[in-house]
Amino acid sequence: MGNRVIKMSTLYLTEQGSILHKTQRRLVIIKNKKIIQEIPIFKIDRILIFGNIQISTQALSFILDSGIICSFFSSQGKFKGSLRPVESGNVFLRIAQYERYLDKEFRVEISKTIVYAKINNEIKFLENYSKTNFKEIIEELKKNINNLKDKNSISSIMGIEGHSTSLYFKGLSLILKNKFLFEKREYHPPKDPANALLSFGYSLITNEIFSLLSGIGFDPYIGFFHELTYNRPSLALDIVEEFRTPVVDKMIVTLINKNIIKEEDFQREENSIYLNNIAKKAFLTHYEKRIQNYREIIKVQCHKLMDSVLNKKIYEPYLED
Template structure:
């Protein structure tokens, strides 16, 4: 199994990153803030006014190190990509499957089933820990019904409709999982997020999506050509497909932990004139620390039946999808907890 490498999160404004021999150096003015061995770094995430030397950019491209730029508040801006790795025959098969209704629907259905099942387990976990709750029990039952209806959808449009219905049910009771005053969630709002909970969800979804993009590229797949999401210019459709498997189990549960343990408070957010809600810099650092700690945790992969670190799950799913496309696996096994 691939070794989990470190991710660098650079949030100090006006920092400058460059390569010095076989290390990555972070400076601010004349002050050296940090220095890391380059071989131990898998991704570099830059937030705000961060500069990177051309030589380090080129090195990242050659070595397959993800270099991603965000606004200071976590909105994705750009991703530096080097040469595409892997066999071109794998990507050709990826494109062929995306143009065929039946195999594309099979992969998309597996992903949606995993997403709904994982969402349902988040609610079941709450009931198991805190006791029965009428609205949660009803939502769990309705999600079970969605799962049954997703078994044999006639086409992608129907499947997407069921996925949207399940998401509405799940987020319709999500506020009941929050245990800290000042966090009121009325529904999913994306661009821009207009409350602290949506701000946290969007921030973590963006981070995991970029990890998945790097993992897909690492095994030779094109992160822009997916099966569930409609193709759009600039959209990493396949990365967003795989993200669906991780939203509830990884991102949503981490948001609940941060809020319910009061590691993040309502005062950790700014409200812009546009109504957008953003994490303050200190709070963003706390979230990044918690996210990195989560990536270090070990779980038993439900399909591979071996211990893997959470941070390697995108790589595992990218490998399994590649094996399916090559014909080594009859069906794509999505990440679905037991």
Template sequence: MKPLQNCLYITKEGAYLHKERETLVVDQRLDGKVTKLMQLPIHSVGAIFCFGQVMVSPQVMGFCGERGTSLAFFDRFGRYQARVVGQQQGNVLLRRAQFDFPEEKQLSFVKAVVAAKLQSSRAVLQRHLRNHGHSTRVDTAIRRLRQIVESLPVQKSIDSVRGFEGEGARHYFSAFDTLITAEGFEFSGRNRRPPIDAVNALLSFLYSLWGKEVSGALQGVGLDPQVGWLHAERPGRDSLAQDLLEEFRAYVIDRLVLTMINRRQIKPDDFDTAVSGAVSLTDAGRKRVLAAYQAKKLETITHPFLQESVAIGLLPHIQAMLLARHIRGDLTCYPPFCIR
């Protein structure tokens, strides 16, 4: 199993990341003056995420490509822009099996992923009821999510499963504002590109980060992250990574967002609103979110299929491994990640 290594998040505008022997150095270069911000051993870093105007030396890019270290670039709003990709890993026979995956197995995989997503969404709502008591809207969403999950096994096409997935997401987010107990945060539904409120800005930012970790995990086991089945294929989209992301949205990201807001670890003044109406995290807010995100990845749980204690940050790698085993034929069914 891949070890859980540190992630380096560079958020300082004008930062320059370069390599000195076996260390990574982050400098800030302004008005001809160079200020060293950080230096750390290169072999302790498993992924690098750069936000805004950050420069990276060719030596670092080459090193990341050779080692398979994830190096991804995001704009200051947290929207994904690009990543450095090294030599293709894994067995060509695995990728051929992925490309030739039978339609009935594609449908089975999509059903499993959507069921896991909706079960996890339902668990988030049920957790709120246990902690805060009865809510008509939450009760209604829980009941409808259960009905949708129960209807999935008899669906005959991926399109019909996609339709139920979309309906389930609408019911879930229709009650999501009830889960927010802190003042100053408004949520009237899911919106993006760009997000127009703080809650959606947080969700989009963290979904983007986790999605790139899933993509890297798929590449690490030799799968093509762009060849998926729940999300339609299109140029530039990591469809398979988006498929696996669905399993984690509620349990990992949504719960983290609700915790940060309701415990007031993040506040309304940690967000900026552009003239266009787009809402994004401030530099200080982004640092707080990244610290909480990294702490979340270090938490350990018992994996529902492996029945082993694992760090949350390793879940994308575990699910990628299980999917690869299913595609190869080592596992009859793909076991999605779902903790109730």
């Protein structure tokens, strides 16, 4: 336990009915009048609260004073909102961000870079598996990477990205155990267990990147590759692209193929499907373990993006070997 606490920078609260308190410089989690966890505040970067967990005003005030963003999710993992300290006033970064947004050339360049990295990371992942029917998919993906070079509009880059994604998920479905019946990526709401896990994982990493970008002072709604739409955190989604496969997809293959999460861990509700509470904890534990190896890398990418936006430096994406 001690080690886990030392390494971690995100505190996940999932224990339904527990209360988050404050004592001196520590956060204390209490359930049925018993302390179940105690963490010094300086070890925490952010707090994620799932479902019915109380939080004392002293703790709340302490969290705000410590500059920590605390996000609230439904017990199903749906992001509901967050508690934020007087917001990052790095308004100069946002001014630069808007300037870059208006600069079509900048947008095209960074979009190519992001999609290049995304496809690269998908290929590296598929190459770990020796399925013969991948060869064709990998070849196609490589062609797509090659085709990116000549593109000079966002929509043509988006076309390549869309084509690659459907190819890639065909590959992913061949890796996943059959009984999970994953055919293609579907969401809002997810219709099969694999899609439900993907959606949950993507929601976590998007929130992670959203908070980080907000904290630095970006407007997370103004992206360069993703189109602007009401309520879509486009900039977070731009950065997410590089990390979907290495962080989320890889983990989900492990969870499914090693039977850590099984078909009976899911509950169907009307038109959609959810994880039960025990499996959700297993999911979050695996996610936290996995993200720990990437959190520093993600931070570096967000700062590279800042550098690129402020100083017009070329954005170097995260590429898996």
